[in-house]
Amino acid sequence: MVLIILLYLRYIKHLFYIILFLFAVDGVAQFSEEQQPQIDSLNAIIDNPNSTNTSIAGAYTALLELFLSSPIEAPFVHQVIFNYEYDISGLNDTLYENHFTVDVVLFLSDHIDVTWAELQQEFLTADSAFRAAGVQLNLKKAVNVSFPAEWNNQAAEEITALPDSGQVPEFYDKFAIVQAKLTTQMEAIFNDFVADEENKDRTIFILPLSGMKLVFSEQNPDGTWKVSDPYPTGAMSYPAYVLHNRIPRNVRGVITQQQSRASRRTLAHEMGHKLINVSHEGLDQSSAFEGFTTPGLMGYGTSLEIYRGEAGRWHQERLLKSPFLYKMVNGEQIWNQDYIETGGYDDPIYKGLIMPD
Numbered sequence: 008m009v010l011i012i013l014l015y016l017r018y019i020k021h022l023f024y025i026i027l028f029l030f031a032v033d034g035v036a037q038f039s040e041e042q043q044p045q046i047d048s049l050n051a052i053i054d055n056p057n058s059t060n061t062s063i064a065g066a067y068t069a070l071l072e073l074f075l076s077s078p079i080e081a082p083f084v085h086q087v088i089f090n091y092e093y094d095i096s097g098l099n100d101t102l103y104e105n106h107f108t109v110d111v112v113l114f115l116s117d118h119i120d121v122t123w124a125e126l127q128q129e130f131l132t133a134d135s136a137f138r139a140a141g142v143q144l145n146l147k148k149a150v151n152v153s154f155p156a157e158w159n160n161q162a163a164e165e166i167t168a169l170p171d172s173g174q175v176p177e178f179y180d181k182f183a184i185v186q187a188k189l190t191t192q193m194e195a196i197f198n199d200f201v202a203d204e205e206n207k208d209r210t211i212f213i214l215p216l217s218g219m220k221l222v223f224s225e226q227n228p229d230g231t232w233k234v235s236d237p238y239p240t241g242a243m244s245y246p247a248y249v250l251h252n253r254i255p256r257n258v259r260g261v262i263t264q265q266q267s268r269a270s271r272r273t274l275a276h277e278m279g280h281k282l283i284n285v286s287h288e289g290l291d292q293s294s295a296f297e298g299f300t301t302p303g304l305m306g307y308g309t310s311l312e313i314y315r316g317e318a319g320r321w322h323q324e325r326l327l328k329s330p331f332l333y334k335m336v337n338g339e340q341i342w343n344q345d346y347i348e349t350g351g352y353d354d355p356i357y358k359g360l361i362m363p364d
């Protein structure tokens with residue numbers, strides 16, 4: 008009987024070493040600094056010729072438990088290829104302490120019709136638009152990337168419900184009804200780009216996906232509602248007023264952009280959606296899908312103006328409440344309050360800064 012137990016112990020000892028060896032070769036077995044002394048003392052019991060079989064068996068059990076409970080985190084396997092970083096010196100020369108700041112990461116791909124020179128101009132235009140309203144942009148890096156072509160040309164979002172027939176909800180209320188969310192594939196694609204980044208949920212990421220399409224709810228002449236055909240866009244901002252907290256936190260800062268028009272304001276406009284958390288509205292113009300006659304940054308014109316006060320539909324004031332903003336104070340990042348409820352247009356962080364339709 009004793010012989011059988013000893014053989015058994017010998018057997019599991021070898022098995023255990025084989026398992027540890029395999030994981031060590033893979034480089035994924037990671038014990039914390041606290042665990043290492045425990046492991047050393049358990050190994051000492053096992054290696055000590057004076058240890059009883061019972062204590063050796065106990066040490067093996069404890070080792071196995073430690074091993075099974077240790078976090079084994081496989082590295083993220085990217086499909087995005089990060090080719091090289093662009094030189095961003097000169098784009099961040101005047102960052103001030105104790106000043107509202109937004110971190111930005113730019114990804115650019117050779118397959119879209121935007122050059123690095125144009126994207127720099129887009130960034131500088133956005134920076135000056137937001138600085139005029141009290142917010143500086145901090146470009147953390149700009150990276151040339153490649154990714155699978157099939158990631159382009161698809162509807163990025165889906166609508167999972169529709170208003171009742173005959174119902175005409177207010178503009179922003181509709182987004183709580185239709186429950187728009189990213190498609191599962193788009194969520195995975197966004198995550199691939201940002202997986203290694205810090206403060207993912209508080210950083211703006213520009214992704215060079217092209218042919219992105221949005222869907223929205225449309226009312227038929229008889230009062231019933233339908234999901235629109237996918238509608239192509241040159242840039243999309245996936246703002247909280249549309250997706251609420253249905254967009255996973257880690258990708259809630261993503262904007263896709265495939266174009267740069269002569270005014271170089273696409274990035275500024277899309278960041279306006281994200282940071283002011285409004286649609287195409289401005290001054291006396293309330294929200295609507297079309298923005299051709301809307302004044303200011305949130306219209307389709309060439310203006311970069313972020314209006315303030317009730318007459319400006321509180322855009323500047325809403326901007327300064329954005330959870331993507333922080334200030335550096337004595338070397339510490341002090342973040343704005345996060346959304347209190349779901350991040351919709353009327354989230355409680357915007358108390359007093361909400362306008363009727």
Ligand SMILES: [Zn+2]
Nearest residue numbers: 276277280287
């Ligand atoms: Zn827009």
